[in-house]
Amino acid sequence: MSGFLAWEEFRWNSPDLDWRQARVITGGVDVGSVSTQAVVMLDGELYCYSNIHTGPESGRSAIRAMQWALESTGLTIEKIHYVVGTGYGRVNVPFAGRTVTEIACHAKGANFVYGSSVRTILDMGGQDCKAIRCDQEGKVLSFLMNDKCAAGTGRGMEVLAELMGLPLQEMGEISLKVEQEPPPVSSTCVVFAKSEASRLLRSGWPREMVAAAYFSAMARRVVVLLERLGVEREFAVTGGIAKNLGVVARIERELGLKSLEPKYDTQLAGAIGAALFAMSILERKNQP
Amino acid sequence: MISAGVDCGAKTVKVVILGEAGILGWSLLVAAADTSAAVERAYGEALDRAGVSRQRVERIVATGCGKLQVGFHQHLVTEVSADARGAVYLFPNARTVIDVGAEEARALRTDSQGRLVDFVINDRCAAGAGVFLESMARALEVKLEEMGPLALQASRKVCLNAQCTVFAESEVVSLVHANTPKPDMARAVHDAIAERLASMVRRIGVEPEVVMVGGVGRNPGVVEALRDLLGVEVRVPEQPELVGALGAALLGAEMG
Numbered sequence: 001m002s003g004f005l006a007w008e009e010f011r012w013n014s015p016d017l018d019w020r021q022a023r024v025i026t027g028g029v030d031v032g033s034v035s036t037q038a039v040v041m042l043d044g045e046l047y048c049y050s051n052i053h054t055g056p057e058s059g060r061s062a063i064r065a066m067q068w069a070l071e072s073t074g075l076t077i078e079k080i081h082y083v084v085g086t087g088y089g090r091v092n093v094p095f096a097g098r099t100v101t102e103i104a105c106h107a108k109g110a111n112f113v114y115g116s117s118v119r120t121i122l123d124m125g126g127q128d129c130k131a132i133r134c135d136q137e138g139k140v141l142s143f144l145m146n147d148k149c150a151a152g153t154g155r156g157m158e159v160l161a162e163l164m165g166l167p168l169q170e171m172g173e174i175s176l177k178v179e180q181e182p183p184p185v186s187s188t189c190v191v192f193a194k195s196e197a198s199r200l201l202r203s204g205w206p207r208e209m210v211a212a213a214y215f216s217a218m219a220r221r222v223v224v225l226l227e228r229l230g231v232e233r234e235f236a237v238t239g240g241i242a243k244n245l246g247v248v249a250r251i252e253r254e255l256g257l258k259s260l261e262p263k264y265d266t267q268l269a270g271a272i273g274a275a276l277f278a279m280s281i282l283e284r285k286n287q288p
Numbered sequence: 289m290i291s292a293g294v295d296c297g298a299k300t301v302k303v304v305i306l307g308e309a310g311i312l313g314w315s316l317l318v319a320a321a322d323t324s325a326a327v328e329r330a331y332g333e334a335l336d337r338a339g340v341s342r343q344r345v346e347r348i349v350a351t352g353c354g355k356l357q358v359g360f361h362q363h364l365v366t367e368v369s370a371d372a373r374g375a376v377y378l379f380p381n382a383r384t385v386i387d388v389g390a391e392e393a394r395a396l397r398t399d400s401q402g403r404l405v406d407f408v409i410n411d412r413c414a415a416g417a418g419v420f421l422e423s424m425a426r427a428l429e430v431k432l433e434e435m436g437p438l439a440l441q442a443s444r445k446v447c448l449n450a451q452c453t454v455f456a457e458s459e460v461v462s463l464v465h466a467n468t469p470k471p472d473m474a475r476a477v478h479d480a481i482a483e484r485l486a487s488m489v490r491r492i493g494v495e496p497e498v499v500m501v502g503g504v505g506r507n508p509g510v511v512e513a514l515r516d517l518l519g520v521e522v523r524v525p526e527q528p529e530l531v532g533a534l535g536a537a538l539l540g541a542e543m544g
Contacts, residue, residue, distance in 0.1 A: 127455065148451045148452060149413070149451070149452050150452045150453075150454035150455060155454055155455070155458075156454070159454065187412070188412070189412060189413055189414050190414075190452075190453075190454050191414035191419055191423070191453050191454065192391065192414055192419075199321075202321070
């Protein structure tokens with residue numbers, strides 16, 4: 001993988017919680033086209049998680065992600081009471097009791113990550129983007145998905161990162177360095193936007209301006225999706241691109257709405273939602 | 289009277305010098321970074337070939353997405369009107385024209401006089417234009433001009449799931465790694481773009497004769513796939529790229 005597209009995998013576990021004291025231990029795994037997240041919750045609280053590259057063999061990524069999340073905790077996959085798999089590769093979570101759609105998991109997860117006031121979610125993933133309306137419990141009311149066009153997806157970001165020779169993780173910050181916001185590139189299509197960006201660079205535009213122009217077009221593309229669905233406050237962004245403050249700022253500007261502040265890593269929303277679904281499934285099973 | 293049509297497209301500049309007897313000269317140049325310079329050069333070349341001096345040209349009509357780069361134009365016409373006029377001149381029975389250029393594709397319906405009846409344009413999505421084929425040629429490590437003939441050698445049907453040029457590129461790269469035969473993949477690529485073009489033209493209705501113009505008309509793989517999908521003969525002029533410029537020149541000659 002090109003150096004510019006590399007990003008860091010990470011894991012975390014709570015220093016305070018002890019799984020041996022937990023009543024209900026649930027897991028959620030979100031296998032995406034680009035990244036995979038594994039989350040374990042104890043009685044509905046975040047215990048440990050990991051975020052890794054899915055890589056070419058998505059069949060293995062679920063196990064790898066979960067094992068890494070559990071590393072040094074003493075907890076093993078077998079001891080988790082119930083695991084739910086989600087994401088594009090959800091069929092490849094061999095230790096999952098069942099799968100739940102990513103739309104449902106993102107809504108549930110966003111409710112956790114952002115709080116119960118969230119009603120409209122924009123999830124910008126590796127190869128798709130989705131707009132979701134949900135209620136105060138994180139239940140999906142309606143949604144729209146684009147999985148056909150690279151505009152508004154992580155892949156669209158990668159194309160620009162490669163063109164500019166900049167690491168993916170720095171793109172957002174760089175675009176915020178502009179003093180005056182340039183007009184967006186004239187096309188939302190990644191292929192055309194890339195040609196235009198290339199021309200602009202060659203004509204002497206500094207990188208931050210090109211990034212700004214490209215992200216404005218990207219923002220416009222996703223706002224079209226959001227407006228077709230209908231936007232109700234509060235609004236929040238999940239998925240990897242939510243960490244790109246340059247894109248988020250421009251989406252907020254285009255939409256005329258600020259996004260909520262996340263309480264946890266936005267990339268975990270799907271896996272968190274899956275782990276929460278695991279809890280409700282267990283609760284239903286235990287009812288007389 | 290001598291008229292000139294200058295079609296400044298996304299990738300190439302085309303010029304046609306037209307007299308009473310027909311086409312006197314033409315040129316086709318790839319427009320690099322400096323479009324106006326390419327336009328000047330192309331115009332000069334066409335005039336040389338026509339054996340006509342600049343002063344003798346009475347009408348200069350520009351078309352194409354870069355028409356404003358033709359600084360010396362007198363009139364502007366839309367690409368679809370130029371295509372309609374040019375196609376009917378070459379094929380008097382042409383009633384449906386499909387123009388596929390480097391970055392844009394259009395389909396139009398025309399009457400027997402070359403007047404526009406209806407049209408549809410795709411200038412939003414790269415997957416329905418020449419740049420899709422360029423991108424796939426790179427992914428297949430094949431020259432663009434070899435793509436069509438390669439597709440015609442296919443033996444098996446391969447499915448390309450991705451609609452988007454960007455995703456299709458990754459998909460083709462994985463298929464290459466899986467040692468899928470190149471002719472089969474080339475065929476899949478041509479089928480994919482032909483599907484999109486067929487979809488586009490069906491929106492305005494297909495009335496024979498169907499004529500294909502624009503640079504992509506030179507690709508026999510696309511033409512063949514379109515024939516299959518539409519179930520009608522698709523005719524292609526000898527120089528499909530020149531039809532816009534020809535149409536512009538014709539429209540110029542008709543202007544009062």
